[in-house]
Amino acid sequence: MKITVVGAGAVGASCAEYIAIKNFASEVVLLDIKEGLAEGKAMDLMQTASLNGFDTKITGVTNDYSKTAKSDICVITSGVPRKPGMTREELIDVNSGIVKAVTSSLVEHSPNAILIVVSNPMDTMAYLTHKSTKLPRNRIIGMGGALDSARFKYRLAEALGAPISDVDGMVMGMHSDTGMIPLTRLATRNSVPVSSFLSLERLEKVMEDTKVGGATLTKLLGTSAWYAPGAAVSGMVQAIACDQKKMFPCSVMLDGEYGLSDLCIGVPAILGRNGIEKVVEIELTDAEKSKMETSAEAIRKVNGLL
Numbered sequence: 001m002k003i004t005v006v007g008a009g010a011v012g013a014s015c016a017e018y019i020a021i022k023n024f025a026s027e028v029v030l031l032d033i034k035e036g037l038a039e040g041k042a043m044d045l046m047q048t049a050s051l052n053g054f055d056t057k058i059t060g061v062t063n064d065y066s067k068t069a070k071s072d073i074c075v076i077t078s079g080v081p082r083k084p085g086m087t088r089e090e091l092i093d094v095n096s097g098i099v100k101a102v103t104s105s106l107v108e109h110s111p112n113a114i115l116i117v118v119s120n121p122m123d124t125m126a127y128l129t130h131k132s133t134k135l136p137r138n139r140i141i142g143m144g145g146a147l148d149s150a151r152f153k154y155r156l157a158e159a160l161g162a163p164i165s166d167v168d169g170m171v172m173g174m175h176s177d178t179g180m181i182p183l184t185r186l187a188t189r190n191s192v193p194v195s196s197f198l199s200l201e202r203l204e205k206v207m208e209d210t211k212v213g214g215a216t217l218t219k220l221l222g223t224s225a226w227y228a229p230g231a232a233v234s235g236m237v238q239a240i241a242c243d244q245k246k247m248f249p250c251s252v253m254l255d256g257e258y259g260l261s262d263l264c265i266g267v268p269a270i271l272g273r274n275g276i277e278k279v280v281e282i283e284l285t286d287a288e289k290s291k292m293e294t295s296a297e298a299i300r301k302v303n304g305l306l
């Protein structure tokens with residue numbers, strides 16, 4: 001199992017680290033355009049191998065795609081992160097050029113790879129990847145919902161005063177401050193609806209804190225977060241590499257599901273060796289459907305800027 005991670009910045013390096021620590025891949029190639037950065041991060045990470053007990057071989061390369069050849073899975077984190085006060089959508093001009101060039105080089109050297117798109121604005125970058133590579137839809141997956149759901153569970157556990165392992169919940173929709181849809185109706189503490197424990201007002205606050213989860217961290221850190229994004233990607237990579245058939249909310253090119261088509265938006269999907277094995281359609285309430293439509297509209301608007 002060979003995995004390439006493009007972009008050896010904060011998210012890419014964190015992702016490579018979590019993949020290595022989970023010890024399921026034979027090889028991770030980190031690639032960056034900045035001379036020496038990927039080589040340095042790969043060497044630093046390899047020097048944690050004896051300490052953390054993994055055998056995954058991590059190599060770093062500066063823009064040399066021949067070293068990524070025959071990768072099974074490629075993760076795209078190259079591009080600019082947002083600064084405090086910025087929206088993800090404001091990154092489109094710079095990142096669309098980077099993502100288009102990077103995916104073209106990746107596909108040239110790894111024609112059978114499954115691509116996981118992380119760069120923002122992620123739903124639009126996943127859409128761009130579909131349009132520019134024309135790969136089947138099961139092989140292009142956007143990462144956003146896995147991270148947003150982890151943030152949702154963090155906020156739910158905080159509100160409940162419960163350990164996070166007691167909590168389950170999912171976020172659908174656009175990966176943006178306004179477009180994401182934390183599904184409080186379906187969230188549970190050990191199978192009991194969270195509405196049994198939390199007032200409507202408290203649930204509203206959980207929802208709002210989840211939606212601005214990324215912006216809150218960007219304000220604190222001066223750049224966007226990396227640990228949880230890296231962990232979210234590594235979970236998806238593992239589900240594909242180990243054919244786990246796990247369900248994650250991912251940005252998927254829809255073809256009529258949820259009444260939507262020709263856009264990538266966060267919906268639950270089963271991930272396995274073929275990438276997206278199945279898009280899961282869950283019954284939504286009218287209010288949730290209307291939020292999905294608003295979210296889809298917002299994505300189409302950003303896609304229109306490509």
Ligand SMILES: NC(=O)c1ccc[n+]([C@@H]2O[C@H](COP(=O)([O-])OP(=O)(O)OC[C@H]3O[C@@H](n4cnc5c(N)ncnc54)[C@H](O)[C@@H]3O)[C@@H](O)[C@H]2O)c1
Nearest residue numbers: 007009010011032033078079080081118119120122143229
């Ligand atoms: N989808 C999500 O949930 C999510 C979460 C966090 C961050 N992000 C996005 O991921 C991206 C990376 O964030 P980061 O914090 O790691 O940024 P970063 O600046 O730390 O790293 C980005 C790296 O990409 C490299 N790069 C730029 N152009 C390149 C090219 N053409 N080829 C190869 N490498 C190139 C840069 O040299 C840099 O090292 C941003 O767009 C950010 O908004 C998405």
